[in-house]
Amino acid sequence: MSTIAVIDYGMGNLHSIAKALTLVAPEQQIWVTHDAEKIRRADRLVLPGVGAIRDCMQEIKRYEIDELCREQVQQKPLLGVCVGLQALLNWSEENDGTHCIGLIPGEVKRFVEGAGKQKLKIPHMGWNQVAQSNPNHPMWANIKNCSRFYFVHSYYAVPDDASVIAGTTEFGIEFVSALHHDNIFATQFHPEKSQKDGLQLLQNFVRWNGQCN
């Protein structure tokens, strides 16, 4: 039996993502855990995250999740979600600057009110479209380009290398809403809250072997 470890470092509700994974992969075992042994044994990892990045990183470090992620992404697919995506970059400007795990070179910035044509309401909250940078990526299988996903965030990733961009979204500016890098796929939106297309993405993940095509 395959297993998926949803990494639980004490930040926020993992009920929905665990239930959504159970729904799309009833034959797989879902562990919600921070146990290093289980994380090592699992076939796939999900790194969620909500709230402030400094609190998240503090707990990630406390449970040595950062080291584990660095080690484990060499061997197995990892899905980062929301702050779980942001934590994969080097650094975030949130909380006066926070060092992150650094698996994907780049940083995390805040949306600026009034940067676009119209006044921006921050957090960016609701359903927005994701333009797939590489529609042939297995994680986008059976998901129409420019489908809408549910977002709720005030910060966004700015990767150094454009080749890691898997999707972009317009909100005043065009920002990176999905990333891929080796075994990693990460979404700024919440697939577990994005109804059919979100569940499809999770289903793609439970079958994904970490390859780009």
Added chain:
Amino acid sequence: MGLAKRIIPCLDVDAGRVVKGVQFVNIRDAGDPVEIARRYDEQGADELTFLDITASSDKRDTMLHVVEQVASEVFIPLSVGGGVRELQNIRDLLNAGADKVCINTAAVHRPEFVQEASLKFGAQCIVVAIDAKQTKQTPTPSWEIFTHGGRKATGIDAIDWAKRMVHLGAGEILLTSMDKDGTKSGFDILLTRAVSDAVEVPLIASGGVGTLAHLAEGIIDGHADAVLAASIFHFGEFTIPQAKEFMSTRGIEMRN
């Protein structure tokens, strides 16, 4: 291409059952929150709000089970309000699967509660619900906030209050016009616009929806980011797809 405006059906829950009745076309009132949530999800609701109106405190925990059950089957955002007074209430609701909690009376009693909640759980899950009534019409209209379901005046100006709540860490404002609530005569557009324009966070307009045109007005004239309605959807007068189609024809971006 951009962020869609949201349509949010609101369900009143008493001791684990949806009350005030919800009746879809040709389908009898179910009363079961999970079933009703599932139907709205199928129709394409963008989010669901549950309002716990349970009076007796010993039955309050049933709301947690409702949230847990709904969140196990319906994968869209869920907000829960009613009786949120302590950090523990918020933690319990989030752990049960709620994405956001609405704070109303407790914020008036102790505004710092909003700050504590926001720092602890993040602004993205803290919605401050504001019930406002117009108290002055001329020379410029003004509104005052009320608690206890609109019965208790507070003397606090609604616009100042919304700004203060956002300053303390509210990630969203749910604004209900007490004058319009239940009248089916449309949102209080002046109030909605005044508050929406005064804050930098998304605003959900509530109170008064009777027609699809009202929903569109809330967005276009009221500058709301989302519209909340109960009865027009509950009794099958209009479906969510009808509402979305109508709003799309008015040029409002919708998720289809």
